[in-house]
Amino acid sequence: MAERDVWILGASMTRFGRYPDKDLIDLGAEAALAALDDAGVGMADMDVLAAGNLAEASSGVGQRLQKQIGQTGIPVYNVANACATGATAVRCVYLAIRAGEAEMGLAVGLEKMGKAGLLGAAARADRKVFTPSGRYGAVMSVEGRLGTTLMPGVFAQAGLEYAGQHDGVGFEQFAKVAEKNHAHSTLNPLAQYQKAFSLEEVMHADMVAYPNTLLMCCPTGDGAAAVVLVSEERLRTLPDEQRRRAVRIAASVMTSDPWTEHDQVQPDVNTLTREAARQAYETSGVDPRDLDLVELHDCFATAELIHYDNLGLCAPGEAGKFIDERGPWRDGAIPVNVSGGLISKGHPLGATGVANLYEVATHLRGEAGDRQIPDAKVGLTHVIGLGSACAVHVLERARI
Amino acid sequence: MAGPGPGAGTLGSRSVGAQVPIVDYLDLDGAQARLLAWCCDACGACYFDRRNACARCFGRSFSRRPLATTGTVRTFTIVHRAAPGVEVPYVSVVVDLDGGGAVKANLRDVEADPAAVRVGMPVRLVTWVAGVDDEGTEAVAFGFAPVADTAGAGGGGDDGGA
Numbered sequence: 321m322a323e324r325d326v327w328i329l330g331a332s333m334t335r336f337g338r339y340p341d342k343d344l345i346d347l348g349a350e351a352a353l354a355a356l357d358d359a360g361v362g363m364a365d366m367d368v369l370a371a372g373n374l375a376e377a378s379s380g381v382g383q384r385l386q387k388q389i390g391q392t393g394i395p396v397y398n399v400a401n402a403c404a405t406g407a408t409a410v411r412c413v414y415l416a417i418r419a420g421e422a423e424m425g426l427a428v429g430l431e432k433m434g435k436a437g438l439l440g441a442a443a444r445a446d447r448k449v450f451t452p453s454g455r456y457g458a459v460m461s462v463e464g465r466l467g468t469t470l471m472p473g474v475f476a477q478a479g480l481e482y483a484g485q486h487d488g489v490g491f492e493q494f495a496k497v498a499e500k501n502h503a504h505s506t507l508n509p510l511a512q513y514q515k516a517f518s519l520e521e522v523m524h525a526d527m528v529a530y531p532n533t534l535l536m537c538c539p540t541g542d543g544a545a546a547v548v549l550v551s552e553e554r555l556r557t558l559p560d561e562q563r564r565r566a567v568r569i570a571a572s573v574m575t576s577d578p579w580t581e582h583d584q585v586q587p588d589v590n591t592l593t594r595e596a597a598r599q600a601y602e603t604s605g606v607d608p609r610d611l612d613l614v615e616l617h618d619c620f621a622t623a624e625l626i627h628y629d630n631l632g633l634c635a636p637g638e639a640g641k642f643i644d645e646r647g648p649w650r651d652g653a654i655p656v657n658v659s660g661g662l663i664s665k666g667h668p669l670g671a672t673g674v675a676n677l678y679e680v681a682t683h684l685r686g687e688a689g690d691r692q693i694p695d696a697k698v699g700l701t702h703v704i705g706l707g708s709a710c711a712v713h714v715l716e717r718a719r720i
Numbered sequence: 721m722a723g724p725g726p727g728a729g730t731l732g733s734r735s736v737g738a739q740v741p742i743v744d745y746l747d748l749d750g751a752q753a754r755l756l757a758w759c760c761d762a763c764g765a766c767y768f769d770r771r772n773a774c775a776r777c778f779g780r781s782f783s784r785r786p787l788a789t790t791g792t793v794r795t796f797t798i799v800h801r802a803a804p805g806v807e808v809p810y811v812s813v814v815v816d817l818d819g820g821g822a823v824k825a826n827l828r829d830v831e832a833d834p835a836a837v838r839v840g841m842p843v844r845l846v847t848w849v850a851g852v853d854d855e856g857t858e859a860v861a862f863g864f865a866p867v868a869d870t871a872g873a874g875g876g877g878d879d880g881g882a
Contacts, residue, residue, distance in 0.1 A: 457744025
């Protein structure tokens, strides 16, 4: 088993933001080539390529990318898995190496969204004559008529459900999450936004879906990230210069949501996150208290707060206390989203689940510059895509 | 808040234009509007849409049954930014129905203010007209309203038109 352990050999990401002059493949190629350079290898060394993208998912993104970085005939997997798309691409390469089919592979997450506004809210013409369609026999759009299924509201409801069940959680605690992530982003030159906001500014920003104000919602944007993964066996044959910077993947877990009654009407982001975390801690032997940093899926401030509890970063039911005591700040008990998180670093959907690996690996290598968490040895990444898909990775600094 | 609003009990009195439910699991045929679920014959799990097999126990046969028209708010949000054509702000809720089943809907007859909504508040099913098509047919949607009427705003009908 140990010989099939998988390591990150190289990692890279573009700055997240808006790139009107670059196309999707430009962004992907930039991240992919930089990751290969970082790993000290080339496309000829790759046994497998996985590309994660949502907006152009049916267009052979991986093959289009190959035409810009190298066509070598290797298997290409194009994947789409909601906001867990990037992590799913990583898992394709990881599994190929674990299975013994590949020694080295490249996973790229890439997305070009532009300034898209409220996702899912595009104008939709209702039928002129009501005719039932779909599995619910709906005669018109039910969005806003039978509650909300758009992301800010869904995650607001997830947060207020937690607030209703636990003491010490309210609008202010959720807002503090965004205050923290915006503050963290000022140290990250790769973040889409690098501007601090006071708690008052966060709370008084335009309301999107209570309790999530505009400053508590992630932006849309463009960007790409890539990692080169390698088998431990192959890593042992590489020069010390490459081995020294390699980061061990101590756990790689993916889950979907198990049946619950409420999950049928409102995606339950808790069950699958808890299960992924449980498996990841068990596989890696890492205790949450050992974590030096966590990059978790803060698509909305309400989401981050409930994941403190889901990932075991705080005592059960005490996510409000955890943020009140500044536990997830970069100088707190377990720094969370020191990159600025999705809220401020940005969330180009397909890139996110690779970019968080880049962030944690960069800290474990001691190469994170101004935002470096001192002497970081172990970190965790988490993404969740509604529908739902959840991925958790535990990364360790190790010597081989 | 005196009457049940349009929908329940008043459907048959309309002379012009028909009404259709916004979704097929809203049953407007009786005196009281109600929600119908497909419930797994093996484990009892309930679904509003048709299922090929039960997501919980994999059973393959289902029977339709009405769910309770009362329940409690499990969670909520107040939506201020929405798709075009949707009036804002409005309150979205997930309701735990008495006797089992959960459903998402708008909370009606309540101020769109976090101080006016709380997790655990008792609610009841109501209906309202959500739209009219080119033939004058009205789409009737369901929602929920607070049960303990705290003399909220407005008094009379809550249909709010289309």
